[in-house]
Amino acid sequence: MPADFISNLYVFILAGFVGFELIKRVSPLLHTPLMSLTNALDAIVVVAAIIITGRHETKLTVVLGAIAVAASFSNMVGGFLITDRMLRMFKSGRSKQQ
Amino acid sequence: MNPLELQQYLDFAYIVAVVLFILSLKLLSSPATSRWGVLAGEIGAALAVIVTLFNPELVQYKWIIITLIIGAGVGVPLGLVQMTAVPQRTALSHAFGALSAAIIGVAEYYVGTAPVTRFEMGEIALEVIIGSLTFTGSLIAAGKLQEILPQRPIVYTGQNIVSLSVLAGALGLAVALVVNPAQTMLFPIMVVVALIFGVLLVTPIGGADMPTVISLLNSYAGFSAALLGFVLNSKVLVVAGALDGSSGFILSVIMCKAMNRSFTNVMFGAFGQVQASAGGAKEERVVRSATPEDAAAILEAASRVVIVPGYGMAVAQAQHKVRELYDVLTKKGVDVRFAIHPVARRMPGHMNVLLAEADIPYEKLIEMDEINGDFPQTDVALIIGANDVTNPAARTDKSSPIFGMPILDVDKAHTVMVIKRSMNPGFAGIDNPLYYLDNTLMLFGDAKQFVTSIVKELSGGH
Numbered sequence: 402m403p404a405d406f407i408s409n410l411y412v413f414i415l416a417g418f419v420g421f422e423l424i425k426r427v428s429p430l431l432h433t434p435l436m437s438l439t440n441a442l443d444a445i446v447v448v449a450a451i452i453i454t455g456r457h458e459t460k461l462t463v464v465l466g467a468i469a470v471a472a473s474f475s476n477m478v479g480g481f482l483i484t485d486r487m488l489r490m491f492k493s494g495r496s497k498q499q
Numbered sequence: 500m501n502p503l504e505l506q507q508y509l510d511f512a513y514i515v516a517v518v519l520f521i522l523s524l525k526l527l528s529s530p531a532t533s534r535w536g537v538l539a540g541e542i543g544a545a546l547a548v549i550v551t552l553f554n555p556e557l558v559q560y561k562w563i564i565i566t567l568i569i570g571a572g573v574g575v576p577l578g579l580v581q582m583t584a585v586p587q588r589t590a591l592s593h594a595f596g597a598l599s600a601a602i603i604g605v606a607e608y609y610v611g612t613a614p615v616t617r618f619e620m621g622e623i624a625l626e627v628i629i630g631s632l633t634f635t636g637s638l639i640a641a642g643k644l645q646e647i648l649p650q651r652p653i654v655y656t657g658q659n660i661v662s663l664s665v666l667a668g669a670l671g672l673a674v675a676l677v678v679n680p681a682q683t684m685l686f687p688i689m690v691v692v693a694l695i696f697g698v699l700l701v702t703p704i705g706g707a708d709m710p711t712v713i714s715l716l717n718s719y720a721g722f723s724a725a726l727l728g729f730v731l732n733s734k735v736l737v738v739a740g741a742l743d744g745s746s747g748f749i750l751s752v753i754m755c756k757a758m759n760r761s762f763t764n765v766m767f768g769a770f771g772q773v774q775a776s777a778g779g780a781k782e783e784r785v786v787r788s789a790t791p792e793d794a795a796a797i798l799e800a801a802s803r804v805v806i807v808p809g810y811g812m813a814v815a816q817a818q819h820k821v822r823e824l825y826d827v828l829t830k831k832g833v834d835v836r837f838a839i840h841p842v843a844r845r846m847p848g849h850m851n852v853l854l855a856e857a858d859i860p861y862e863k864l865i866e867m868d869e870i871n872g873d874f875p876q877t878d879v880a881l882i883i884g885a886n887d888v889t890n891p892a893a894r895t896d897k898s899s900p901i902f903g904m905p906i907l908d909v910d911k912a913h914t915v916m917v918i919k920r921s922m923n924p925g926f927a928g929i930d931n932p933l934y935y936l937d938n939t940l941m942l943f944g945d946a947k948q949f950v951t952s953i954v955k956e957l958s959g960g961h
Contacts, residue, residue: 403618405732413725416738420745423524429841429866432750432848433585435527436717440592442520442540443743446599446724447570448513448551449731453606454566455557463559465606467566473599474570475577476592477544482578483588485537487852490582491530494860 434487441480447473502555512550513735519543520739524746530861547735582856583813586845587644590713593720594637600723601630601690607730608686619730620680624673626726628693632669633719635697640712643701644845650706662699669693704765707887709845711754711765718747750847757841757867759893759904786922789940791952794916797940798828799957801878801914804835805870807907808850809843811884811919815946818857821883824950825859827957836863838870838880838907840888871908880912884919884946890931901929915939918949 427435450473454466519539526536552563580588604627608615615623642648672689676682704712725740727733755762789797798804806825812818828835837859843850851864874880882889885907892899893906909915910933917934919941933939942949 403616406618406622406729409729409732409734409737412734412737413729413741416741417745419521420524420742421749423521423528423742424746424749426528427524428529429753429839429848430851430861430864431527431530431533432753433589433846433852434533434848435524435746436589436714436750436847437585437592438523438527438537438540439717439721439743439746440589440596441544442523442739443596443721443724444599445516445520445544445547445735445739446596446603446727448547449603449727449733449736450599451548451551451563452554452556453603453610454562455554455559457559458610461609462606463562465602465609467562469599469602469606470563470566471570471573472595472602474548474567475572475574476595476599477548478571478574479577479588480574480592481537481541481544482575483580483585485534486578487582487585487855488530488533488537490852490855490858491533491861492855492858493530494862 430491431488434484437480437487438484441477441484444473444477444480447477450474505553505555509550509554512546516543516547517735517738519546520742524742582852583816584645585852586709586713586849587641589846590637590641590644590716593713593716594634594641596720597630597633597637597716597723600720600727601627601634603727604630604730605686605690615680617677617680621673621677622726622730624676624686624689626723626730627690628669628673629719629726630723631690631693632697632700633716633723635694636701636712637697637716637720639698639701640704640709640716643704643706644709644713652703652705654703658699658703662696662703665692665696665699669696706845707842708758708760708765710842710847711751711758711760713846714747714750714754715762715765716747718744718751721745721747753841754847757905759901784935786934786941787939788943789916791942791949791956793940794942794949795953795956797914797916798833798879798881798953799831801833803873803877804828804833804879804881805838805874805877805909805912806835807838807840807880807882807885807889807909808854809840809883809885809888810845811886812946813844813850813853813884815884817883817947817950818853820947820950820954821854822857822859823954824957825863827954831957836865836870838867838909839864840867840885840907843885843888867905867907874908874911877912879914879916880909882909882915882917882919883950886919886931887929889917889933890929892929892932896932899929909933910936910938913938916942918942918944918946920945 450469520543523536523540526532669692721740721743728736889909891910893901893904
């Protein structure tokens with residue numbers, strides 16, 4: 402088993418626990434924005450897509466990388482945008498009267 | 500700066516991004532801080548993207564720039580869809596996320612700088628299988644939610660055997676590749692088989708189960724990104740994928756509990772076909788119906804009202820009219836709250852978004868467990884386009900397909916009023932004994948029109 406795998410596994414398990422604890426605390430009120438926000442964060446695969454595309458190794462990898470950049474970056478942009486639009490709508494009764 | 504030193508700065512920037520991501524989810528815990536959470540996430544993501552552009556491995560920027568522009572061009576309209584379309588947008592973004600993860604795995608496989616080891620082959624194969632099946636599965640889910648594809652579960656005999664054999668086929672090809680990574684022609688076949696499995700996985704699942712399916716696909720998309728992090732040895736991907744995966748997983752568990760179903764039951768149960776036959780011969784039972792005038796008078800006389808919004812309210816686009824009803828009743832001193840069942844709409848929490856969009860303060864949106872104890876002290880429970888989540892048969896009738904599902908105990912309110920188009924059974928095709936109770940009044944009509952008439956009666960009449 403490669404050493405990288407072990408260190409990645411550490412990170413994965415710890416991040417999984419952190420995620421579990423954080424997400425348990427998110428109010429059910431916000432479960433839809435939660436899903437769109439984690440989607441936007443998950444779109445960080447765009448960094449891998451950028452590297453694959455920019456290394457310019459073969460035609461195939463450039464094409465595949467380019468599709469991945471477009472797909473993941475649209476998730477990133479769209480995900481943050483819609484999450485913010487949704488959260489902006491959640492108003493408390495008190496702030497509404499002001 | 501030499502490349503090695505630069506790489507360390509880049510890694511450091513990724514750590515900052517990861518911290519911001521975790522902070523982002525932490526800030527989401529309450530509506531008051533949630534928008535800061537989005538900002539933290541945006542800064543983290545922007546930082547990660549920008550520093551990546553300085554990666555010394557990059558030799559050509561043309562396609563990166565073009566595709567980033569295309570991505571933004573596609574992303575902005577997808578971020579501006581109507582709130583009612585959020586479930587299908589979310590399914591589509593699971594598809595995009597999974598597609599990118601799968602496709603990068605494929606590219607990594609074909610880079611072919613060094614022959615892959617068996618271990619790496621196993622990682623890539625698993626990652627590509629999960630990414631591919633999530634891609635097609637999410638597309639089918641989005642199609643069903645957008646109503647391009649039929650909502651009813653599509654089933655045939657031997658379906659589970661066929662689906663599971665296809666999955667076994669994909670996994671078998673993966674094992675063959677691990678045993679002998681040189682058999683490169685097996686790789687594309689494996690991808691195609693995994694893509695087919697994704698279609699087979701979601702096609703038999705009915706509309707009522709969409710909240711669970713969409714959460715499950717969310718967790719698959721997350722885990723495929725995390726696995727890609729293993730393949731590429733990128734810790735930022737491992738963390739982001741683990742966060743997304745655990746979020747989807749928790750939501751799936753909540754959705755399953757809310758419907759009293761197990762994962763296997765959702766994936767292989769094909770809800771909604773058994774009841775079709777049971778709906779046939781029913782003895783005539785008496786329902787009492789009422790006019791908007793009657794309903795307005797009852798609401799006006801009440802001091803505590805709980806509104807139960809459901810799918811039908813959203814379909815009729817009645818939420819803004821419901822807000823007017825809330826306003827006019829609140830002005831008359833009636834305490835109005837909203838009871839939200841976890842599966843009230845097509846994805847977790849969607850009903851809250853629709854009501855927030857209609858400007859209803861979020862303190863008034865009460866979750867099922869919190870509000871159920873209050874129904875005996877409630878004068879009127881007004882049900883607008885919700886059906887199965889209010890069905891008392893879930894508590895009492897062991898033969899009911901939804902027996903055991905947690906429901907809103909609306910039947911315990913002094914008066915129950917149900918706005919409904921007709922006596923047709925709901926999503927799952929199950930008859931609702933609530934409608935025949937002595938304290939139930941049926942308000943037949945379109946949700947939006949009926950609420951409009953009640954509001955008119957309440958505000959204009961006197």
